[in-house]
Amino acid sequence: MESFEPLFSQAERSLSEGAELLGLISRSSRLDPGQKDRLSTAVSRLVERIALNGRLLIESLGSGDTATTRKVAVILGRHLELAQQTLPAISSRISGVLHA
Numbered sequence: 001m002e003s004f005e006p007l008f009s010q011a012e013r014s015l016s017e018g019a020e021l022l023g024l025i026s027r028s029s030r031l032d033p034g035q036k037d038r039l040s041t042a043v044s045r046l047v048e049r050i051a052l053n054g055r056l057l058i059e060s061l062g063s064g065d066t067a068t069t070r071k072v073a074v075i076l077g078r079h080l081e082l083a084q085q086t087l088p089a090i091s092s093r094i095s096g097v098l099h100a
Contacts (some may be wrong), residue, residue: 011054014083018047050078
């Protein structure tokens with residue numbers, strides 16, 4: 001049986017980073033209210049998708065449904081890749097740090 005521990009670890013990190021970013025967005029003085037709303041909505045949706053797919057993966061593992069497990073793992077992996085690319089970039093833009 002394939003180990004999904006790396007996916008779960010990455011999901012946990014992404015959920016934590018997303019929560020931190022939501023706090024940063026709400027406290028930012030660089031963003032107008034409309035920007036805050038749009039960014040908060042986008043980050044919240046990504047975090048919700050990661051959490052939902054993590055729960056679906058746990059349920060499919062528990063039920064022994066290997067086809068669903070594989071499909072959900074792929075979807076979760078895609079959301080995690082998106083989180084790895086976007087969350088740090090958004091955070092850097094808000095905090096004023098430029099990428100090297």
